[in-house]
Amino acid sequence: xxxxxxxxxxxxxxxxxxxxxxxxxxxxxxxxxxxxxxxxxxxxxxxxxxxxxxxxxxxxxxxxxxxxxxxxxxxxxxxxxxxxxxxxxxxxxxxxxxxxxxxxxxxxxxxxxxxxxxxxxxxxxxxxxxxxxxxxxxxxxxxxxxxxxxxxxxxxxxxxxxxxxxxxxxxxxxxxxxxxxxxxxxxxxxxxxxxxxxxxxxxxxxxxxxxxxxxxxxxxxxxxxxxxxxxxxxxxxxxxxxxxxxxxxxxxxxxxxxxxxxxxxxxxxxxxxxxxxxxxxxxxxxxxxxxxxxxxxxxxxxxxxxxxxxxxxxxxxxxxxxxxxxxxxxxxxxxxxxxxxxxxxxxxxxxxxxxxxxxxxxxxxxxxxxxxxxxxxxxxxxxxxxxxxxxxxxxxxxxx
Numbered sequence: 001x002x003x004x005x006x007x008x009x010x011x012x013x014x015x016x017x018x019x020x021x022x023x024x025x026x027x028x029x030x031x032x033x034x035x036x037x038x039x040x041x042x043x044x045x046x047x048x049x050x051x052x053x054x055x056x057x058x059x060x061x062x063x064x065x066x067x068x069x070x071x072x073x074x075x076x077x078x079x080x081x082x083x084x085x086x087x088x089x090x091x092x093x094x095x096x097x098x099x100x101x102x103x104x105x106x107x108x109x110x111x112x113x114x115x116x117x118x119x120x121x122x123x124x125x126x127x128x129x130x131x132x133x134x135x136x137x138x139x140x141x142x143x144x145x146x147x148x149x150x151x152x153x154x155x156x157x158x159x160x161x162x163x164x165x166x167x168x169x170x171x172x173x174x175x176x177x178x179x180x181x182x183x184x185x186x187x188x189x190x191x192x193x194x195x196x197x198x199x200x201x202x203x204x205x206x207x208x209x210x211x212x213x214x215x216x217x218x219x220x221x222x223x224x225x226x227x228x229x230x231x232x233x234x235x236x237x238x239x240x241x242x243x244x245x246x247x248x249x250x251x252x253x254x255x256x257x258x259x260x261x262x263x264x265x266x267x268x269x270x271x272x273x274x275x276x277x278x279x280x281x282x283x284x285x286x287x288x289x290x291x292x293x294x295x296x297x298x299x300x301x302x303x304x305x306x307x308x309x310x311x312x313x314x315x316x317x318x319x320x321x322x323x324x325x326x327x328x329x330x331x332x333x334x335x336x337x338x339x340x341x342x343x344x345x346x347x348x349x350x351x352x353x354x355x356x357x358x359x360x361x362x363x364x365x366x367x368x369x370x371x372x373x374x375x376x377x378x379x380x381x382x383x384x385x386x387x388x389x390x391x392x393x394x395x396x397x398x399x400x
Contacts, residue, residue: 011192011356014134018092018119021131024055027369029064032072034079042072046369073104082109090114090273095285096263098272114273140218141188141197144181150300153185153225154236156293160203163289170255171204172288173246173278175270179290184210186221193355195393200246200274204255208238211246250277261288308394315344315392323380331380333359333372336388344392354391361386 019041020026022033027050029043042064043051051061062069070078076086086105090098102112123133146152160183164172174180177196181187188197199212210217210225217240222228225238241249250258258278262285263269275283297305319340323331337359344350360370362384372378380386 011194013137013191015136018123021123021126021133022119023059025051025059026054027051030072031059032076034076036079038079040075044369046367050369050371071104073101073108073110076105077108077110080110083111084109085111085113087113087115087118089116089119090276091116091271093272094263094268095260095270095272095275097268114276116273136198136213137190138215139189141186141199141212141216141221142218143220143224144185144187146185146300148300148304149185150298153183156183156185157203157208159293160289161205163293164203164205164259167259167284167286167289169257169259169284171202171253171257172259173250173261173270173274174201174203174288174290175261175274176267176288176290179288179294182294183290184221184225186217188216190216193353193393195351199243202246202249202253209249210238210240211243211249212240213243247273247277250274251279253278253282256282257284258282259284259286259288262286264291266291308392311347311349311394312344312392315347318346319343332377333361333364333380334374334377336380336386337372337390340388340390344390347392347394349395351393351395354393355389357388357390359386359388 017026019029019031023031023039023041025031025041025043027043027047029041029047029051031039031041033039038060039058040060040062041051041055042062045063045065048061048063055061062075080086088098088101093101098112105112126132160172164170174183177191177198178194180199180201181196183201183203184197186197187195188199190196190198197212197216199210199216201211202209208225217225217227222240225240226236227238227240229237230239260270260275260278260283261267264287267288275285322339322343323336337357340357340359341353344353356371358370359372360367361378361380364370364372364376364378365385365387
C-alpha cells in the first residue's frame with residue numbers, strides 16, 4: 001500500500017512520487033495492491049473524474065471523501081481471508097493514519113505490518129529508462145542569514161529546550177521540514193515550491209542531532225552549526241548523521257522521555273515509523289512546540305514578510321493591468337497562467353513559485369483541483385469569474 005500527498009499544498013519531489021510510479025496517478029491519494037490480484041486507489045472527490053480518465057482499467061478508482069464507498073481496510077478485507085497480513089510503508093503515513101488503518105484491518109482479522117523497502121527496491125531496479133527513479137536533488141542547503149532570521153539557531157534550540165523541560169521531555173524529534181528549516185536557519189531546494197531541506201532533527205537537553213542525506217549541508221552551514229566542534233564540546237555543537245540512520249538511533253536512544261509530534265491543523269505529525277522506533281515507555285505524544293514559536297514573528301521576520309507581500313502585490317497589479325488591455329484580444333487559462341509566472345519572475349530577489357500556478361475561468365472555477373491544459377483551456381472574457389491560485393518565493397523574505 002502507498003500514499004500520495006494528503007494536503008493540497010504538498011508537492012512531493014520527483015524521486016518521492018511512489019504512487020505515480022506504480023499506478024500512473026500524479027495526484028493525492030492512497031492506493032492498495034493485492035498480491036493475489038486487484039488494485040484500487042482512493043482520491044479526493046474533486047479528483048475522481050480526472051483519476052478515472054488517467055488510470056488504466058486495472059485500477060478501481062474510489063472517492064475517498066464518500067463514506068458510502070468502502071474504506072481501504074474494508075476493501076482489503078473483502079479481498080483477503082482472515083489472518084492475512086497487509087504490508088505498508090510506515091515512513092509514509094502519520095501515526096494517526098497508521099493506527100486508523102491498523103484498527104480497521106484488525107477488526108477484519110487482518111494484521112498491518114511495516115514493509116519499508118519493497119516498492120523502493122522495485123523502483124530502484126526499474127529497467128525502463130523512462131520510468132527509472134530520478135536521482136535525489138544534489139543542491140546543497142545554505143544559510144538563512146541573521147538579517148532575515150533575527151535570532152540565531154542556538155537561541156531557537158535553547159528556547160525549544162526550555163519548552164521540553166516544562167513538559168518533562170528529555171528530547172524531541174523534529175520531522176516537519178518547515179520546522180527544521182526554521183530551527184537551523186537553513187534553506188534548501190529538496191521540495192518543489194518550498195525552500196526546504198529534507199532532514200530530521202533530534203533536540204535533546206544535552207545535544208543537537210541532524211539527519212540529512214550525504215553532502216546536503218554546505219561548508220558554511222556546517223561551520224555555522226559548529227559541526228566541527230563536536231570533538232571538544234559535546235553540548236555546544238551539532239552532530240550530523242545520515243538521513244536514514246535516525247530510526248536506529250531512536251531505537252537505542254538513552255533519553256527517558258522523547259516528544260513525538262502529533263498531527264494538528266497545520267501538521268500531520270511524525271510518521272508511524274518514527275514513533276515505532278521509540279520504545280513505547282519513552283513516547284510522549286504532543287503537538288510540536290515549534291509550531292507556536294515559529295508563528296511569533298520577530299522584527300526581522302515581520303519586515304521580510306511585508307517586503308515579500310509588497311513585491312507580490314506589484315507583480316499581481318502588473319498582471320491585472322496587462323489583462324485589462326488584453327481581454328478583448330484573446331486570453332485563455334493557459335496563457336494567463338504563463339503570464340502570471342513571467343510577471344512574478346521580474347520582481348527583485350525572486351526565487352521561484354510557492355505553489356503550482358492554477359488559473360480557472362467560469363465553470364472550471366467550481367473544481368478546486370482543476371488544472372488547465374492545452375486541451376481544456378477556456379477563453380477568458382468579462383462575463384464570469386476568473387480564479388488565480390499562485391504565489392512566489394523571494395530571497396530572505398519567505399514566511400517560515
